[in-house]
Amino acid sequence: MTYVVTENCIRCKYMDCVEVCPVDCFYAGDNFLVINPDECIDCGVCEPECPAEAIVPDSDDRAAVWAETNTKFSALWPNITRKGTPPADADEWRDKPGKAELLSDAPHKG
Incomplete structure (x- = not known):
């Protein structure tokens, strides 16, 4: 199992989750964060840190549509620690x- 960043993160991108991740598995786009499923160790410490409640386990129904997005962009965007x-x-x-239609595929700048 892994955790997935969902639609609630779009245009919010608070990044509180990044600070607590012990394996640095977050990647940043212009207006969204994703989790690399191959790096996530399923510790769950990021989920309660998200003010937008945008992070869910992949077993959650809300994760299904966003799992592929996390996988795709974690291979393209820069790692954020x-x-x-x-x-x-x-x-x-x-x-x-x-x-969802506001999701930018541009990588994080800065």
Whole structure:
């Protein structure tokens, strides 16, 4: 089992989860984070740290559609090991449904 970042992270990208990950398995896009499933050790420490509640175990029904996205972008985006600054409007986007079409495939800059 592994953990999966879901739609709730889009445009929020708080990055609290990155700080607690013992194996540095997070990768950053312009407006989204992903977990590399091959690196995740299923410890679960990231899940309660996410203010947007965007991280779920892959056994959760919400993970199914996002598992492939995490796998795909973790191979393309840069690894992130420290919490950065979330977008200025992150709180405005938190808990908004229907953000999937806003997912940028661009890698994190900075």
